[in-house]
Amino acid sequence: MIPKLNRRDAIGSMGLASAAIAAATSAASSRPAQADHVELGRYAHRQGVRGKMTGAQAVAAALRCEQVRCVFGIPGAQNNELWDAFKAYGQPYFLVAHEASASVMADASARATGEVGVFSVVPGPGLTNALTGVGEALYDSIPIVGIVTDVDRSPGAPIGQVHGLANEAILRPVVKALVTVRHQAEIPGAVFQAFRIARSGEPGPVGVMIPYPLFMQAWDYDQPAPPPYPVPFDEAAYQKVLCHLQDRRKRVGIYAGLGCADAGSSLTAVAEMLQAPVATSVSGKGVIPDSHPLAVGWGYGKQGTRAAESAFKDVDLVLAVGVRYSEVSTANYAIPKHDTLIHVDINPQNLGRNVPAHVCLCSDSRVFLDRLLADGQAIRRPADPKLWERIHRQRQVDRCLARTVQVDRCVDPMYFLSQLRATLGPDELVIVDVTASTHWAAESIEVEGSRRFFTPADNQSMGWAIPASIGAKVVRPDRNVACVTGDGCFLMSAMELSSAARAGIPVKFFVFDDGAYHYMQMLQEPVYRRTTATEIARIDYEAFARAVGLGYNRIASNNDVLPGIQRAFGLAGPILTHVCVSYEGREIRWLSALRTHYLDELSTRQKIRVAARVGVRSVGRANDSD
Missing domain, CATH: 3.40.50.1220 (TPP-binding domain)
Known part of the structure; x- marks a missing residue:
């Protein structure tokens, strides 16, 4: 079945030229030094890939044709040849700390620009680590392309190859389409097709799987870029x-x-x-x-x-x-x-x-x-x-409630979010993780245009915001980027802060800390009258920031919210701000609606069982929450 197209495929040559200019400008900060002198030349043209080159060079040339701002990933034994070609062809790239971040950064770059994001990983653990971010892109309709290396799949290939999992079978269910390459002659066409599919219809992730021996094998290419799919209309x-x-x-x-x-x-x-x-x-x-x-x-x-x-x-x-x-x-x-x-x-x-x-x-x-x-x-x-x-x-009522302190102990998260929005300009980017505050952010953070507010809306992978904010800033160096994450989410992707420190990516990271998976506590407590497996480790955020090379800031009271936000943006480079929060005392409308609908959907027998459990545990209740 031919995938359906969206309007981006019908914009025409003027839009492509504008995108190319923007890509060349914003990618300059992450481009290898020698890449500034590399032209597309006879090998890579906006209209296609032509000339004799290796399979790795053909991938790099095809990505240059697509005007890719940055490739996110980690080189490995099976794709070092490819990453060397990125450098030789002037294709901007960014080294991540963990492959799970590679697909997330590609996703965020697509959300921030409206273009196709790209990541590159090795097979086996490289691929499996990246799957969560690929799944988020699939569920959130984000166009990304993953250049995934495979092991040798030729007849007579040895058994027991490192990273030799069934990589195609692993990736196929998590992408919109999987384009597999069996001969080096197919490489640029496969890359072009992947971009075409990723952009068409409802956007989504597309995988290009290339066995690593093909990177070394040469071919004389003459591969034009294909035309876009037609846009449907009923x-x-x-x-x-x-x-x-x-x-x-x-x-x-x-x-x-x-x-x-x-x-x-x-x-x-x-x-x-x-x-x-x-x-x-x-x-x-x-x-x-x-x-x-x-x-x-x-x-x-x-x-x-x-x-x-x-x-x-x-x-x-x-x-x-x-x-x-x-x-x-x-x-x-x-x-x-x-x-x-x-x-x-x-x-x-x-x-x-x-x-x-x-x-x-x-x-x-x-x-x-x-x-x-x-x-x-x-x-x-x-x-x-x-x-x-x-x-x-009515909007003034919403704004007034968001900007009025309702949580006296520590920092009121919704008040913080409203002040963060007020501090930032209308074009700045706010990236919010999966926390108890996500829905307050949706209510209180107002934006004046598309591609300014991002959150993992459907697959809801915790820890997403830290790598996403880095990826967004890499491709949009002209925008301030604020990352709001929770202490539980922080545990899942905190080491990626070392990438921001290493490359000097000036994202401002705000961590809401209350010492628990409070989102789960809010879901568990009303139904079970206790919590299970929700208390988390205490982190010395100042020591952590110092260890990975970030600046440090702390906000512990509502009176310090506005000055604390201003301090973070007044300091150069990436800054980690520890925000001591409490969730007690303010309604989450989304959660209230969820509970009401959940109870309404229960059968009479289920309602009786839930009510009995709540009643029994509410009488002579023991403190067995953890």
């Missing part, structure tokens, strides 16, 4: 959408996701045309500026902002564009019902799933929104200043 379904929108008695609300990341101006214009409040998914934050009078924040049920929940109570028709109704964004599918739901997405397998839709339209978000604008005369609504005023009042 005209019959679109006419049904128009019929619904022509009924001006229906009040419209728009739910927008990451698929609208590069269609922000069109989305905003459609919202104004329909006088529709716009709520976003977590990944879609910024597709409409939060300062816009029709922007209501994230979610539109009890799990999202109060402004979104309030505005969508008056909506008859929900227009869901470029978004999946995934578990996290819906607090376990706790979505309110509406009279009409129209679902538009480039992946037909997403349409009408989880939440039934009255009309399903397979289309790229920008193509669809631009068609609506072209048909604006038939569906335009008059301006509704009363709607704007209601949204403004």
Whole structure:
């Protein structure tokens, strides 16, 4: 089946030229010194790879054709030839501390730029270490390409080769597609095809698996870059959408996701045309500026902002564009019902799933929104200043609650997040890990455009934010990058801070420390009346920062939040800030919605069993939490 394409494949030569200029500029800081003098030359052209070279050189040449800003990874016995070719061909690269970070950094580079991120690892443990980040990219619809080396698979190859796991079988279930290479002649075509698939339709990760002996073998290449796939559009379904929108008695609300990341101006214009409040998914934050009078924040049920929940109570028709109704964004599918739901997405397998839709339209978000604008005369609504005023009042309530201290012991995490956003400029990047504060961040961190707020939304791999923030900063050196992680997440990827120190990547890392997996405690305590396996080791963060070469900062009270954030950004280089937090005293709306929906979905027998357990453990309760 031919993969479907999104709008990025149809932008044309002007967009490609702009991307190439941006890539060359922003990658300069991580490029090997001698690479500045390497031109594409006769081997690598934007239109293809031509000339006699080794398989390793062909990979590097193909990546240069794709204008890759940086390759993240670690060289190993089976791919040293490839990494040497990166240096020779001037392909920028970044050495990570652990392969698990290679795919995450590639993911973050794609989120921050809208381009395809790239990583390179050896087979066996290199691949298995990288799988978590690949899975995150798959579930979050992020285009990355992994150049994965394989062992010798030729007839008569020896048995017991190091790293000789069934690497193809391991990788295949975790990627959108796997392109395997059997002869060195196929290498540049395989790389081009991987990029084409990664960008097309619903974006995602693609693996290119190359047995290492092919890196040394030469071939005379003449491989043009393939044209993009055509963009789908269901005209019959679109006419049904128009019929619904022509009924001006229906009040419209728009739910927008990451698929609208590069269609922000069109989305905003459609919202104004329909006088529709716009709520976003977590990944879609910024597709409409939060300062816009029709922007209501994230979610539109009890799990999202109060402004979104309030505005969508008056909506008859929900227009869901470029978004999946995934578990996290819906607090376990706790979505309110509406009279009409129209679902538009480039992946037909997403349409009408989880939440039934009255009309399903397979289309790229920008193509669809631009068609609506072209048909604006038939569906335009008059301006509704009363709607704007209601949204403004409710958003002010949300902002006031976020900026008001509600946790007196240590630092109030939501207050911290609101002050962090206020300190940063509108174009700076905020990357948030999987912590109890993730949902507060979605509510309180407002952004004025796409690709400014990132969190692992669907696979939710803890420890993601530290390598992600480094990867984002490598490809966007022009932006300040703030990383917010938890003490539990810190344990999973802390050594990657040594990479930031080694390369002088000036990310500002903020660690929320309360000594526990508090997220799990919040889930366990109401149901079990105790916690299990949630208390974690205490870390001397100052000593750790000193050991890996980072600057150190500490925030221990609400009074020091704003000065502490300013100190972190006032200091040069990467800084680790230890933030002493408490989670007691502030509601997490997402968690409350999740619990309510969880209980509602239990059978009567299950409800009785849960209630009995809670009752028994609440009487004469022993302190057996750990």
